[in-house]
Amino acid sequence: MGFLGIGILSWVMWLPFVGSLILIFFPKNQKEQIKYFANFWSVVCLGVTLVPLLKFDKSLRGLQFIENYQWIPTIGAKYQLGVDGFSLIMIVLTSALGFLAILSSWSAIEDRLKEYYAFLLMLQTGMIGTFLAADMFLFYVFWEVMLVPMYFLIGIWGSERRLYSAIKFFLYTLLGSVVMLLAILKLYFIFPDLAASAPKTYFEAAKIMAEGNAPMMEMLTEAQRSGATFNIWAMQAIGSARLIPLGLQALLFGAFTIGFAVKIPMFPLHTWLPDAHTDAPTAGSVILAGVLLKMGTYGFLRFNLPILPDASQDPRIVGVIAPLAIIGIIYGALCAMAQKDMKRLVAYSSVSHLGFAVLGIFALNGHGVSGSIMHQINHGISTGALFLLVGVLYERRHTRLIEQYSGLAQQMPNYAVVFMIMLLSSIGLPLLNGFIGEFLILRGTLEANGYWAMFGGLGIVLGAAYMLWLYQRIFFGEVQNESNRTLKDLSVREWAYLLPLVVFAFAIGIYPKPILDYIQEPARIIVKQVKHDYFNRPALTDQKAESQVEEKK
Amino acid sequence: MLAYFQAFPSLRDTLLLMPELQITLFACFALVLDVILPKEKKRLAARVSLLGVAFSAASIALLVYQYSDSLPQKAFYDMYVLDGFSLFFKALFLLAVALSIGVTIKYLDLEKEQTSEYYSLMLFSIAGMMFLTSSHDLISIYVSLELITLPVYVLVGYFKRIPKSNEASMKYFLLGAFSSGILLYGFSLLYALTGQTNIEAIAQIVPEIIKTGSATYLLLLAIILIAAGVLFKMAAVPFHSWAPDAYEGAPTSTTAFMSVAVKSASYVLLARLFFEALPSAGSVGSVPGWTQLLGVIAAVTMTIGNIAAATQTNLKRLLAYSSISHAGYLLLGAVAGNEVGYTGIAVYLVAYTVMNLGTFGVIISITRHDEGDAASSERNTGEHIKDLNGLVKKSPAIALMMLVFLLSLAGIPPTAGFMGKYLLFAGLIKNGTDWMTKLAVLGVINTVISFYYYSRLIRVMFIADLTEERPLTVGKSLQTVLLISALLTILIGIYPQPVIKISESAIKQFGNISDKASGVVPKLNND
Numbered sequence A: 001m002g003f004l005g006i007g008i009l010s011w012v013m014w015l016p017f018v019g020s021l022i023l024i025f026f027p028k029n030q031k032e033q034i035k036y037f038a039n040f041w042s043v044v045c046l047g048v049t050l051v052p053l054l055k056f057d058k059s060l061r062g063l064q065f066i067e068n069y070q071w072i073p074t075i076g077a078k079y080q081l082g083v084d085g086f087s088l089i090m091i092v093l094t095s096a097l098g099f100l101a102i103l104s105s106w107s108a109i110e111d112r113l114k115e116y117y118a119f120l121l122m123l124q125t126g127m128i129g130t131f132l133a134a135d136m137f138l139f140y141v142f143w144e145v146m147l148v149p150m151y152f153l154i155g156i157w158g159s160e161r162r163l164y165s166a167i168k169f170f171l172y173t174l175l176g177s178v179v180m181l182l183a184i185l186k187l188y189f190i191f192p193d194l195a196a197s198a199p200k201t202y203f204e205a206a207k208i209m210a211e212g213n214a215p216m217m218e219m220l221t222e223a224q225r226s227g228a229t230f231n232i233w234a235m236q237a238i239g240s241a242r243l244i245p246l247g248l249q250a251l252l253f254g255a256f257t258i259g260f261a262v263k264i265p266m267f268p269l270h271t272w273l274p275d276a277h278t279d280a281p282t283a284g285s286v287i288l289a290g291v292l293l294k295m296g297t298y299g300f301l302r303f304n305l306p307i308l309p310d311a312s313q314d315p316r317i318v319g320v321i322a323p324l325a326i327i328g329i330i331y332g333a334l335c336a337m338a339q340k341d342m343k344r345l346v347a348y349s350s351v352s353h354l355g356f357a358v359l360g361i362f363a364l365n366g367h368g369v370s371g372s373i374m375h376q377i378n379h380g381i382s383t384g385a386l387f388l389l390v391g392v393l394y395e396r397r398h399t400r401l402i403e404q405y406s407g408l409a410q411q412m413p414n415y416a417v418v419f420m421i422m423l424l425s426s427i428g429l430p431l432l433n434g435f436i437g438e439f440l441i442l443r444g445t446l447e448a449n450g451y452w453a454m455f456g457g458l459g460i461v462l463g464a465a466y467m468l469w470l471y472q473r474i475f476f477g478e479v480q481n482e483s484n485r486t487l488k489d490l491s492v493r494e495w496a497y498l499l500p501l502v503v504f505a506f507a508i509g510i511y512p513k514p515i516l517d518y519i520q521e522p523a524r525i526i527v528k529q530v531k532h533d534y535f536n537r538p539a540l541t542d543q544k545a546e547s548q549v550e551e552k553k
Numbered sequence B: 001m002l003a004y005f006q007a008f009p010s011l012r013d014t015l016l017l018m019p020e021l022q023i024t025l026f027a028c029f030a031l032v033l034d035v036i037l038p039k040e041k042k043r044l045a046a047r048v049s050l051l052g053v054a055f056s057a058a059s060i061a062l063l064v065y066q067y068s069d070s071l072p073q074k075a076f077y078d079m080y081v082l083d084g085f086s087l088f089f090k091a092l093f094l095l096a097v098a099l100s101i102g103v104t105i106k107y108l109d110l111e112k113e114q115t116s117e118y119y120s121l122m123l124f125s126i127a128g129m130m131f132l133t134s135s136h137d138l139i140s141i142y143v144s145l146e147l148i149t150l151p152v153y154v155l156v157g158y159f160k161r162i163p164k165s166n167e168a169s170m171k172y173f174l175l176g177a178f179s180s181g182i183l184l185y186g187f188s189l190l191y192a193l194t195g196q197t198n199i200e201a202i203a204q205i206v207p208e209i210i211k212t213g214s215a216t217y218l219l220l221l222a223i224i225l226i227a228a229g230v231l232f233k234m235a236a237v238p239f240h241s242w243a244p245d246a247y248e249g250a251p252t253s254t255t256a257f258m259s260v261a262v263k264s265a266s267y268v269l270l271a272r273l274f275f276e277a278l279p280s281a282g283s284v285g286s287v288p289g290w291t292q293l294l295g296v297i298a299a300v301t302m303t304i305g306n307i308a309a310a311t312q313t314n315l316k317r318l319l320a321y322s323s324i325s326h327a328g329y330l331l332l333g334a335v336a337g338n339e340v341g342y343t344g345i346a347v348y349l350v351a352y353t354v355m356n357l358g359t360f361g362v363i364i365s366i367t368r369h370d371e372g373d374a375a376s377s378e379r380n381t382g383e384h385i386k387d388l389n390g391l392v393k394k395s396p397a398i399a400l401m402m403l404v405f406l407l408s409l410a411g412i413p414p415t416a417g418f419m420g421k422y423l424l425f426a427g428l429i430k431n432g433t434d435w436m437t438k439l440a441v442l443g444v445i446n447t448v449i450s451f452y453y454y455s456r457l458i459r460v461m462f463i464a465d466l467t468e469e470r471p472l473t474v475g476k477s478l479q480t481v482l483l484i485s486a487l488l489t490i491l492i493g494i495y496p497q498p499v500i501k502i503s504e505s506a507i508k509q510f511g512n513i514s515d516k517a518s519g520v521v522p523k524l525n526n527d
Helices: A006-026 A031-055 A085-104 A113-133 A136-145 A147-157 A162-197 A199-210 A214-226 A232-240 A246-263 A272-279 A282-307 A309-313 A315-338 A342-361 A366-397 A413-429 A433-448 A450-475 A492-510 A513-530 A540-552 B002-006 B007-015 B018-036 B046-067 B084-110 B114-134 B137-155 B163-194 B199-212 B216-233 B240-247 B252-277 B279-283 B290-310 B316-337 B339-366 B397-409 B417-430 B434-462 B478-495 B497-520
Strands: A064-072 A078-085 B073-075 B079-080
Touching: A006 A031, A006 A064, A006 A078, A006 A085, A006 A113, A006 B279, A031 A064, A031 A113, A064 A136, A064 A214, A078 A085, A078 A113, A078 A136, A085 A147, A085 A282, A085 A315, A085 A366, A085 A492, A113 A136, A113 A147, A113 A282, A136 A147, A136 A162, A136 A232, A136 B084, A147 A162, A147 B216, A147 B316, A147 B434, A162 A199, A162 A232, A162 A246, A162 A272, A199 A214, A199 A232, A199 A513, A214 A232, A232 A282, A232 A513, A246 A282, A246 A315, A272 A282, A282 A309, A282 A342, A282 A366, A282 A513, A309 A315, A309 A513, A315 A450, A342 A366, A342 A433, A342 A450, A342 B114, A366 A413, A366 A433, A366 A492, A366 A513, A413 A433, A413 A450, A413 A492, A413 A513, A433 A450, A433 A492, A513 B240, B007 B018, B007 B073, B007 B079, B007 B216, B018 B046, B018 B114, B046 B084, B046 B114, B079 B084, B079 B114, B079 B417, B084 B114, B084 B252, B084 B339, B084 B478, B084 B497, B114 B137, B114 B252, B137 B163, B137 B252, B163 B199, B163 B216, B163 B240, B199 B216, B199 B252, B216 B252, B216 B290, B240 B252, B240 B279, B240 B316, B252 B316, B252 B339, B252 B497, B290 B316, B290 B339, B290 B434, B316 B339, B316 B417, B339 B397, B339 B417, B339 B478, B339 B497, B397 B417, B397 B434, B397 B478, B417 B434, B417 B478, B417 B497
Parallel strands: none
Antiparallel strands: A064 A078, B073 B079
């Protein structure tokens, strides 16, 4: 489906970029018009993103709305887009947070508006492209392109140490991604031989991913026929058919992991995150925490697990990744507890939360993986909201130091309530969204390894500790600082961008099924690709087919 | 008319030379113009030179049209060959010189040194490069090389009033002459071993020498001497020390010209000598292989170039070191020794030509002098990083284009530089040897280091406050060059298919030859 001969996913992806191009032609001094246009355009983008969400067929396996065009035939790179339930939820999250980020900048940004909104919209195209790309080359291009607008957002509109933070962010991510590029190249060069060596196994593996989905099957067989391909799902087919030797898998796993671990960020590659978050403007922090970090976990679930399944469950590798995730959870929480700056505190809490997401992934079972995806979405909502809330306070007082505030509950009761809800959602209180993800992850890790679950539980307790302590210091007690006496409560515009997040926090917490419906099938397939016999008992027939194929081999 | 020419063999040979002849002719014409034209009309010579380039480009197009199915064409007793490779690089050199002339016009006006002689020297040098691409004989290679470098020595020292320029010229000349001598010594050893000066004949005899093992070490010595000469021209470590001084001291327009055209010429030299004449060099005897040596040089060149560039504050010096590191990246393609790597070299040279000339164009646009300053020896204005401060406020368009060039130099997609780097690394990964993979890892780490110093320029342009109120000096010619370069940089980045395709057909011949060679003797890097 599409419009004007252009596929719907291309519309979703390129519309924000078109908006940033239009913005360039606005006169510099028409500040109001620029703001109105940017907000209007982001609503349009969000609206267009809802089209694939509504038309999505949840019963169908694999990618939908596939677009498949030649791009650079000599090296086999193609313009291939597609969504499954997982990436669909991620692009909706991206568009929604993108809209809220733009809305929240109305009064926060006064300087160089045109460039600011143009960069935000450009960033949105980059992020959506990363989630939509079905071709690794295209994926890589978007992955890197995204860095440039983010660099400028931090560098131009950030706070005190913005230059340092911006370049640190860029260099860390660049280092990770160029190493990933080498792994992509290696996969590209081994693919033709491997796919040709076992065409039947390849076909069987492709069938598990795309049975009943004719366009995707066609894409996969075409990839095999042409030999040179960057198609992610074709790579998954040779990967989950166990055609890549373990030694090579381990190397590739290492290379991909460096790329994704920087982005997530996992301990010990996390040091860029507190700086980038602290110095980024509010909208930048929201996007960074809400979407950019998720690309690391998205990468794990798209590349590492399905393409390199043996390495992903090799005890030596899991024995490194899982402890690192656990260290991230505990260390992030402890660091958060020690922070004097609110934004830095929330940033460290992200390290802790993303540690959870990684732990869930490497539980390598259905609950763990779907819990991890759920947790990523919830983290986007609750941490995004927390950054927005800190931004509200920062706009009024121009300081984020916790010691500057106390007794705000008297001055800003509405603000205190919203803050409380989002904070509890971040802690994982039942009936709020955070609980769903944490529960699923804990259940998954318990199935995989009891000790992990124990540490995970400890992380939740610590999370409650630093968050509640923060709340106590800011909102309770008497107002100490005179300048806090005149603080205004939430304005209409602030309600407008906070309310949707509050609604979502409750909605997902009370009735998560609509979202779980989207992610359950992709999670099931991913687990199936990693472990042939673990999660999915009804699909025994497929297993038989596989084992038969292996016998034939 | 073509048919008429073809009836006479010597006339046909001359026809093949047409692009070079036209350039030479126009170079002489520009020289004459220098005498005729009054001082304020000397800019006319630039237009005449561009006309020459256009004529030459047209005859290249004609040659492609005429011979595209029957390449290679040989002439003058096999001393001259017209193949896909030479046509590709002739076109690239013409593009480089056209853009260089574009940035030169404004710059010479600015320095009050507008002369026709400058353009004529540039054209002579380009004529040498075009001869080099087609040279198929050690003698003609050497002569073309001299024709390339002699005018450049003069161009480097063109500002007679400025001591730095003179010093740079002297340094470049002495070291350049020395390296040419070394190269010539290597040639003579190679002649002694094979009894041939023709590239193709040498390519046939060398595997025999390696097979019999009779004079392996002498051959290795010849290879090392030739390599030293070639590596000097491309400013690879440890033969790089001339580059920063020459780049900094030379007039900016000369630096721009040198850094793209002369650099590309040195890769033409590398290709003719090492991919065509000595493709089997990778298998020289039991001594540590040539490929590994080249790998080490590439690694050291990238790393030293990048680390040194990271500490520079002078823009031209920074770009000199960055160009050293780019020489290292380009060598990766030669190390890989497969078609992907060679294609990478060709694509990267195209990308490098447009993005580097664009960068120098922007530097020229911020160059300025206080009144009466033109004659003073202190001419640092516009060459310091801080001179870029707040460029975006002065001219958003130029800052944006500079951003494109810098991102491309750093290899961030979607720019031409990324596609080039991508192919170079792909060559190494395709080869698949363990140490080549490690070399590729070192290469990508280097791109991260390089982003650090390019980002310093981006930072001052977009984030720092404006410190220099005087307007930019941008003429029409400079604007055109910037626009063309920026568009090409983006276009090649987004849709590189045509460039890759043409590059592939240009280097096809080397891929085949090295396959043949490795069939005779197994390559050392395969064990």
